[in-house]
Structure formats: C-alpha cells, structure tokens
Amino acid sequence: MSALATAVGAGTDPATLTGVAGWAVHLMETLGVVGAALAIALENVFPPLPSEVILPLAGFTASQGTFGLVEAIAWTTAGSVVGALVLYLVGALVGRDRTRALLGRIPLVSLQDVDRAEAFFARHARTAVFVGRMVPVFRSLISVPAGVERMPLGTFLLLTAAGSAVWNTVFVCAGYLLGESWGVVQQYAGVLQWVVVAVVVALVAWFVVGRLRARRLSPT
Template sequence: MEALGGPGAGLIIALENLFPPIPSEVILPLAGFAASQGSFTLPGAILWTTLGSVVGALVIYTLGAALGRERFRSVWGRVPLLDLEDLDRAEAWFDRHGGKAVFLGRMLPLIRSLISIPAGIERMPLRRFLPLTLAGSLLWNCIFILAGYQLGESWHIVERYAGVLQWLVIAGAAVFAVWFVVRKVRQARQSRERRDAPEAGR
C-alpha cells in the first residue's frame, strides 16, 4: 500500500478473492488506517478496494464458468456420499436465491470468495452478477475501511471482532458438514437394509 497507494490496496483485495487465507478483515482496516495517515484518500481507498473485489470475484466467476455445469456434475457424481439429487436441489435453490446469495455472500468471511464459483457454473448473467457483487463488496469494504480510518493506530482491533464472525462461519460450515455426512450414511444404511430384507425372506 505504501509503494502503490490505493491501487496497491485494490491489488491485495483482488488477490484475497483468489487466496482466501489473505483476510480482507485485516487488509481493509489497514487501508483505512493508511488513508488516515495520508497515504491515499478515503474515497480512493474505498474505490480501489471495491474495484479489486469486483475484479477478483470476476476471475473466480470465470473459472466457474470455464469448469461448466456438465463437467462439475461429472466431478460431483464421483465424490463419495454425494449424488446428483443433492446437486439438483442445490441448483434449484441457487436459481431461486442466487441473487441474495451473491450479495450477502460478499459480506461473509470465506464465503465471499467461494460464492462466485456457483454463480459462474450456473452462468448467472453478468448484468446481474456484477451489480450484486459491487453492492455487497462496497458495503463490506466501507464498514471495515471506515472502522480502520476512525480507529487510526488501533485499526487492528477490528480484526479481533471480525475473527469472531469468521469462526462462526467456520463452525456453521463444520456443523452442516457433519449433519450432511451423518444423513448420507444413514440413508445408505437404510437403502442397504431395504435391499437385504427381501433376500432374507426367501
């Protein structure tokens, strides 16, 4: 950020979309602090980081679109415990709520990078994807940049509270994964028992 100014902050945020371990919850408050020190202006920080967010999301969207729906379905069908009926339900859900998912997903740690993948796979029209990504990214970036700007040298406090949100997302994903695996194992066991029952009766 010191070397490139606002464009440097935008570049880092674009990379954050490609490498989620680089947390925007650290980058954005730091950009706000840099703006408070005169490295670049506050509007410039918001402009460049939001542009970086959109560019990064567009790259991920393009990768999802390149993978394609049929290829993704083929890969999905080879994964243990997954079946195409689950994917059909997920696709139906995304058809109904994809706009809200993209907008709100841009404001959730980890999800903000991943949400562009299904949007690309399902070929959500860019005239819809880009405004939703822009709006969600702008709101997220403004919150963290303004917090860093106001806190000054104490900008790192923001990360402490944002980390709670990140762990809540991780915990929620872990709970869902456990529930999903348990449900699929039970379904497989019940299906096997139904197949074995007629044979036992012979």
C-alpha cells in the same frame, strides 16, 4: 522501516509486519491506493489472504493522509469486483456438466443433491451473490457457482460491487476511525469467521450422518 510501517507497528504486533500486513503495507507504499485494490483483488482469488487485515489497514493508511477515505473504499471495491470476476470466469470455464460430474464423485453426494443445490441457487442467485459478499469464507467462493450457472455478467458485477461496497466500507471505515488500533478489527472479524466455519462444519456433519443413517436403513 518506513513511516507507515512504523505507525502500523505502533498499534499492533510488529511481527505482523512480516506477514500479510507487511506485504499490504509494502503494496500501499509502492502503489498507493492501487496497491490496496491489488491486495483485495488477490484476497478474492486466494481466500487465505484475509480482507479483515487488508481493509482496516487501508482505512488506517487513509487516516494517515496517504490517500483519501473515499478513494480507499472505491478502489478496494474495484479490486473486489476484479477478483470475483476471475473466479466467475473459472466457474464458467469449468461449466455445469464438469461440475456435476466432479460433485457426483464425492462420497455420499448424489446427483439429486447437486440438482437440489442448483435449483436453490437458481431461485436465490441474486441474494446469494449479494449477501455472500458479506460472509467470511463464502465471499470469494460464491463467484464460482455464479459462473457455473452463467448468471448474467452485468447482474453478477452489479451485485458483487454492491455487496463488496458494504463489506469494504465497514472495514475500511473501522480502520480509519480506530487509527493505530486498526488491528482490533481483525480480532472481532476472526470470531465471526470461526462462527461461520463452525456452522459449516455442523451442517456438513449433519448431512454426512443423515446419509449414513439412510444407507444403513435402506434395504440391500
């Protein structure tokens, strides 16, 4: 086991090293700070990869002198932007018409709902992209509607970089300051993620119940 992997294992469950943490450690050992950027770029494209593990680990790695703290923040932010750009392009390629057609086929979802969602995004697009970069679950997905609605690319990249810089700085610095206890960050971030998921589930349930009641009360 490498020196970095050994240090990481001392502060958290060594078994974790066989999962995302082990993969991230390998990338950072092999590619240095570029490995941290690559890990975060992939995390943006594949949300199941948790930034709450990768970013504190990058901060811890910086605390070991493998690379600098500012480097870690700058490169992981660059990785975030690259990953978000991939999903933006996916949304742009799918396009508004196909997205409307797909959403319109979802049970209980009407095109009027899609129109309202589009209108809401049009009014709050900049805030949604900037703030969305700091919300678990949505931080990756927000890039897709931005692409579908063809938000100006320069604006999208600027807002994505700004929001990502805030999120990444918090988690990288936490890992840097906590040292071998960097894994504590993941525990608290996990609670926040479950809160967001619970809110989303509650909103979806409220929407479905409302639609079913409306159908039941509407004249046949």
